[in-house]
Amino acid sequence: xxxxxxxxxxxxxxxxxxxxxxxxxxxxxxxxxxxxxxxxxxxxxxxxxxxxxxxxxxxxxxxxxxxxxxxxxxxxxxxxxxxxxxxxxxxxxxxxxxxxxxxxxxxxxxxxxxxxxxxxxxxxxxxxxxxxxxxxxxxxxxxxxxxxxxxxxxxxxxxxxxxxxxxxxxxxxxxxxxxxxxxxxxxxxxxxxxxxxxxxxxxxxxxxxxxxxxxxxxxxxxxxxxxxxxxxxxxxxxxxxxxxxxxxxxxxxxxxxxxxxxxxxxxxxxx
Amino acid sequence: xxxxxxxxxxxxxxxxxxxxxxxxxxxxxxxxxxxxxxxxxxxxxxxxxxxxxxxxxxxxxxxxxxxxxxxxxxxxxxxxxxxxxxxxxxxxxxxxxxxxxxxxxxxxxxxxxxxxxxxxxxxxxxxxxxxxxxxxxxxxxxxxxxxxxxxxxxxxxxxxxxxxxxxxxxxxxxxxxxxxxxxxxxxxxxxxxxxxxxxxxxxxxxxxxxxxxxxxxxxxxxxxxxxxxxxxxxxxxx
Numbered sequence: 001x002x003x004x005x006x007x008x009x010x011x012x013x014x015x016x017x018x019x020x021x022x023x024x025x026x027x028x029x030x031x032x033x034x035x036x037x038x039x040x041x042x043x044x045x046x047x048x049x050x051x052x053x054x055x056x057x058x059x060x061x062x063x064x065x066x067x068x069x070x071x072x073x074x075x076x077x078x079x080x081x082x083x084x085x086x087x088x089x090x091x092x093x094x095x096x097x098x099x100x101x102x103x104x105x106x107x108x109x110x111x112x113x114x115x116x117x118x119x120x121x122x123x124x125x126x127x128x129x130x131x132x133x134x135x136x137x138x139x140x141x142x143x144x145x146x147x148x149x150x151x152x153x154x155x156x157x158x159x160x161x162x163x164x165x166x167x168x169x170x171x172x173x174x175x176x177x178x179x180x181x182x183x184x185x186x187x188x189x190x191x192x193x194x195x196x197x198x199x200x201x202x203x204x205x206x207x208x209x210x211x212x213x214x215x216x217x218x219x220x221x222x223x224x225x226x227x228x229x230x231x232x233x234x235x236x237x238x239x240x241x242x243x244x245x246x247x248x249x250x251x252x253x254x255x256x257x258x259x260x261x262x263x264x265x266x267x268x269x270x271x
Numbered sequence: 272x273x274x275x276x277x278x279x280x281x282x283x284x285x286x287x288x289x290x291x292x293x294x295x296x297x298x299x300x301x302x303x304x305x306x307x308x309x310x311x312x313x314x315x316x317x318x319x320x321x322x323x324x325x326x327x328x329x330x331x332x333x334x335x336x337x338x339x340x341x342x343x344x345x346x347x348x349x350x351x352x353x354x355x356x357x358x359x360x361x362x363x364x365x366x367x368x369x370x371x372x373x374x375x376x377x378x379x380x381x382x383x384x385x386x387x388x389x390x391x392x393x394x395x396x397x398x399x400x401x402x403x404x405x406x407x408x409x410x411x412x413x414x415x416x417x418x419x420x421x422x423x424x425x426x427x428x429x430x431x432x433x434x435x436x437x438x439x440x441x442x443x444x445x446x447x448x449x450x451x452x453x454x455x456x457x458x459x460x461x462x463x464x465x466x467x468x469x470x471x472x473x474x475x476x477x478x479x480x481x482x483x484x485x486x487x488x489x490x491x492x493x494x495x496x497x498x499x500x501x502x503x504x505x506x507x508x509x
Binding site for chain 1: 273274277278281284285288289345346349350351353354356357358359360508
């Protein structure tokens with residue numbers, strides 16, 4: 001069985017507002033999978049339904065493996081110390097604490113501090129360690145790098161890649177396109193409670209179409225132009241600039257970032 | 272079992288680190304005891320006979336109604352409760368560990384009062400200490416059950432401060448611990464009977480450990496357990 005998680009027609013409402021509109025997708029074993037979406041798109045609700053933290057009205061969720069859940073910050077008492085939390089979680093799960101986990105996440109450095117005194121990055125590290133205490137097959141990370149500095153983000157990215165190399169399945173919710181682009185094997189985009197895309201980043205590019213972004217730098221400044229064909233647009237643009245006597249300093253062409261694709265998908269859905 | 276005991280011990284330590292619980296379970300009740308003990312026994316020497324139960328009723332009421340609920344709100348009014356669900360731990364375990372921890376703290380505060388009152392104010396010790404502590408344990412448990420309802424119902428600390436006072440103040444003023452209940456107008460006396468403090472006080476005074484003083488406390492405890500169960504069930508279904 002290669003599916004770690006299978007979701008079929010999952011529906012969840014709060015009051016009269018439907019947050020998840022019968023979404024379906026699957027997550028393969030051993031992959032890093034991201035649920036992408038703007039704030040309020042339903043990412044956290046979807047994750048919490050899969051994790052068993054929230055009930056849902058209809059649909060089926062099949063999870064093949066044990067789960068470890070990294071909760072968001074502020075989900076521990078302010079006065080608890082990191083190692084006390086680790087001990088409590090290990091006793092709840094009836095497992096021994098893995099010393100390598102403590103060392104690799106640098107928990108010894110913060111063992112004397114109370115949870116309320118930890119920085120955002122230290123809290124994230126602790127929550128990741130707590131999620132990994134029971135050595136789960138599937139790890140859920142909700143906005144894992146929100147509020148972290150560059151160093152903290154890179155460190156956490158390395159930890160996530162390490163989990164993948166150990167054969168773990170990692171499911172993360174994020175609205176950070178750059179993070180998802182560098183980390184994930186596949187992504188699902190949630191928009192207004194629906195999955196509007198599910199696949200790899202390159203498949204997303206193909207879905208959007210042959211769209212190019214031409215960044216042209218002249219003595220008057222830099223401009224970015226979206227185009228479906230490079231030749232036609234570039235030739236007419238260069239001709240126009242030459243006619244006006246504007247000197248071109250640099251030209252760059254790329255196929256856009258995941259963020260730009262996401263915005264395009266969102267725009268299409270709105271239409 | 273191991274996890275449960277570790278959870279209780281950890282909660283006990285967290286409560287010591289939490290200054291608010293230290294204040295409500297130890298500092299304020301003991302300062303009140305030192306001040307009022309001196310005043311009461313000087314103004315009304317007869318109060319030496321009832322000083323220990325009356326000061327204990329005040330301290331326990333404060334710890335249970337004002338000290339315990341904020342810890343519960345911190346857990347059940349926030350994402351902390353998800354930690355229980357995420358680890359497959361029953362949601363009621365948090366409530367039980369917090370209540371047991373508060374129980375131990377309150378008993379310790381009461382022991383301090385029992386030890387100091389005879390020395391400082393020549394207060395009379397209860398004639399039967401084991402029975403007295405049994406009565407005390409019943410009263411602490413019932414008070415904590417009411418504190419638990421407050422902590423599960425009220426969702427924010429500001430509202431809690433106000434609502435807890437609505438339970439705490441009548442408990443103190445109308446239970447007979449400050450002055451004989453017979454001096455109160457009949458209506459106030461009846462209102463005082465609603466609050467467990469007056470029953471707890473009667474239960475703790477000499478020869479008071481009788482079923483006629485206990486049935487109401489057992490009734491309140493039973494009702495509180497049902498209400499807490501329903502509130503936790505609601506939290507779980509959310």
